[in-house]
Amino acid sequence: MVDEEARAALAAIPALAGYEGPLERLGGLTNLVFRAGDVCLRIPGKGTEEYINRANEAVAAREAAKAGVSPELLHVDGETGIMVTRFVAGAETMSPEKFKTRPGSPARAGKAFRRLHRSGAVFPFRFELFAMIDDYLKVLSTKDVALPAGYHDVVREAETVRSALAAHPLPLVACHCDPLCENFLDTGDRMWIVDWEYSGMNDPLWDLGDLSVEGQFDVAQEEEMMHAYFGGEPTPAERGRVVIYKAMCDLLWTLWGLIQLANSNPVDDFRAYADGRFARCKALMETADFSRHLTAVRAGLGARNLEP
Numbered sequence: 001m002v003d004e005e006a007r008a009a010l011a012a013i014p015a016l017a018g019y020e021g022p023l024e025r026l027g028g029l030t031n032l033v034f035r036a037g038d039v040c041l042r043i044p045g046k047g048t049e050e051y052i053n054r055a056n057e058a059v060a061a062r063e064a065a066k067a068g069v070s071p072e073l074l075h076v077d078g079e080t081g082i083m084v085t086r087f088v089a090g091a092e093t094m095s096p097e098k099f100k101t102r103p104g105s106p107a108r109a110g111k112a113f114r115r116l117h118r119s120g121a122v123f124p125f126r127f128e129l130f131a132m133i134d135d136y137l138k139v140l141s142t143k144d145v146a147l148p149a150g151y152h153d154v155v156r157e158a159e160t161v162r163s164a165l166a167a168h169p170l171p172l173v174a175c176h177c178d179p180l181c182e183n184f185l186d187t188g189d190r191m192w193i194v195d196w197e198y199s200g201m202n203d204p205l206w207d208l209g210d211l212s213v214e215g216q217f218d219v220a221q222e223e224e225m226m227h228a229y230f231g232g233e234p235t236p237a238e239r240g241r242v243v244i245y246k247a248m249c250d251l252l253w254t255l256w257g258l259i260q261l262a263n264s265n266p267v268d269d270f271r272a273y274a275d276g277r278f279a280r281c282k283a284l285m286e287t288a289d290f291s292r293h294l295t296a297v298r299a300g301l302g303a304r305n306l307e308p
Helices: 002-011 054-066 096-101 105-117 129-140 151-157 159-167 205-214 219-230 236-262 270-285 288-299
Strands: 032-036 039-043 073-076 083-086 173-175 184-186 191-193 200-202
Touching: 002 032, 002 039, 054 073, 054 083, 054 173, 096 105, 105 173, 105 184, 105 191, 105 205, 105 219, 129 236, 151 159, 151 236, 151 270, 159 236, 159 288, 205 219, 205 236, 219 236, 236 270, 236 288
Parallel strands: none
Antiparallel strands: 032 039, 039 083, 073 083, 173 200, 184 191
């Protein structure tokens, strides 16, 4: 049934209508992704239209490809979200385990972010953390699913984070915003990034903090990524922003997990996913280190301009 859907999608794209070769199902938490010869076909998952703007994603995917960060874009439909990109031969789809076992991969990811953030690309969406939390809460208010106990309390506590980040804001740049490990393709000498559903203009250090969380990076991996990104030692304010966003991405993606739960997405145990992310967010925010990083960010200690 799934293969039939993929073949129907290919048949509707003139350049691929004659393809009769094998289909290989690739990863994806919410979408259907297939390899068809030397291309990848992405079919959006059901229910994603509630929170994904496909027209915005199409622009971002084009811009990311132009920046040399994402594979060549061959076809995209800004209404349906069906997308075809060039298959990257010899690349490994990353995972937390592969980020640990493939030497240099955190550095290659840091360099990919640096290239994207300094490309001058402009994405149509503005990724605003606290507005997105509000939007996701509105979506969830229409569904029969319970928030983790104390969620609203932590959102209120996060107001101190909001004010610290706003004290010395970084220029907004084109960001991926959803750096799940599986959105990275590593050839061994270059890292490619795919899946631009949540991308937008954002504080660039969100991407670094979020990847550290998604990749379950240890201290050495995080340092390797940051040193490659900054070209040296990060300042206290830069390091602090990365740590702060590690907590904030968990706060946001907790709600995303609950939306998947409400939509009966069978790919994962999204109750456990949401509860686990929220617990990790709370634990980090309660550490003395988090307060120290918050102080450094608020004071702007060593902040640099990261514009192209």
